[in-house]
Amino acid sequence: MSLSTAELDAIYLTLALAAITTVLLLILGTPLAWWLARQRAQWPALIEAIVAMPLILPPTVLGFYLLLLFAPDTALGRAWEGLTGSQLAFSFSALVIGSVIYSLPFVVQPLQAAFQRVPARLLDTAATLGASPLDQFRSVAAPLCRRSFVTAASLGFAHTVGEFGVVLMIGGNIPGETQVLSIALYDYVESLRFAEAHRLAAGLVVFSLVLLFALYRRDRRDSWRIRA
């Protein structure tokens, strides 16, 4: 069983998309989750709700708005073309932006929950010892929440690999550019190439299972260790 160029392209695109999205999400999501975890007021609940929206909205809603937003004749489309020299609509970059929004809750929520569990008195103690807020985060909170970073990154990565609706609407199924695995699979099913479809589908099932099993097994092992 050897994979075709199209399949290798799709695998590469999917892994690149998921990796870039995960890195961006960790960079953007960490301060956001930290800020959300430290707020006592009511109104940040609105930001929380916005972050969580991709969990319940159909992907077609996001896909529809992004399709309109990314078109070459919009302000964003023109600005992007001016800055980078290439078009945003139906490009890999458009998929990255869409994926960052779509996978945001999968990274922010585990981090926020972990940050909320950091005892306030530890941070207060650090503050009395002269630690700046950034230092409190770096030396106290981040090491305590190390595991949650792994969880957040894994979920963000896996969810991006599992994306379909948004990518179908804003990517346009272009091999080598926007045809990620889920789209390639759809394409194979549509063109009745079931042997290839089986191969990709089974690969994705195994990948998701292995990743989630590794994640849950780690949590289980750790909760035993803590109890013992």
Next chain:
Amino acid sequence: MRYLFVVMLLLCAPCDAAEPLRVAVAANFRATLEAINRQFEHNTGQPVVVSSASTGVLANQILHGAPFDIFFAADRQTVFKLAAADTGPRRGEPFCYAIGSLVLVGGDGRLAQLGDPGLSLAVANPATAPYGAAAMQVLARPEFSQGGGRKLLRAANVVQAYQFWHSGAAELALLPRALAPAGTPVPGHWHLPLEQFALTLRPQAAHPALHSYLNWIRSDTVRALISEAGYRPCP
């Protein structure tokens, strides 16, 4: 060093020698075009990548900036509308490349089955697929009015309609002849003609291989391939 390697891996995997030609094709013509492209790739070494969906879906993507070099549609209107739209880069002249026809598959093969409300029927979405629209024109004929209560399965495009029938989900399907050569032909005057037009979406200078690709598409070899696939030649 390790990171450098990862970064290089990320940057360099898609660095192919020649920039591929990007072609959008209506689902009915995909398999034929892929055969045509294989020969072109073999002759010239120029890679061609194909994206396929229904004509309406592709036209919408093109209007929103999808970076295709050439578009093979399943009708005339969509292509002329695109050619007239002043958004996007300079488009070429539309040209006809094939004339399609409808066939009925499933059941005992008789067209009269279209009047049977008990038989489920798959068609492509008439809003986006010209073959779906033609199928609806056929169903609107008075002799099939009895079948108005039938279960009508709307597929995203003709290939999916074929799949609905092939998998047994639909008992009948109205499909392009190219997808089901053994199907019962539907008389051509029962629907508007399925003249399939193509359009270059960028100036020919935009891609070094575009000119030779267009010549190839209009060559006698390709005309023969298109006829063999079940299409009639353009006037």
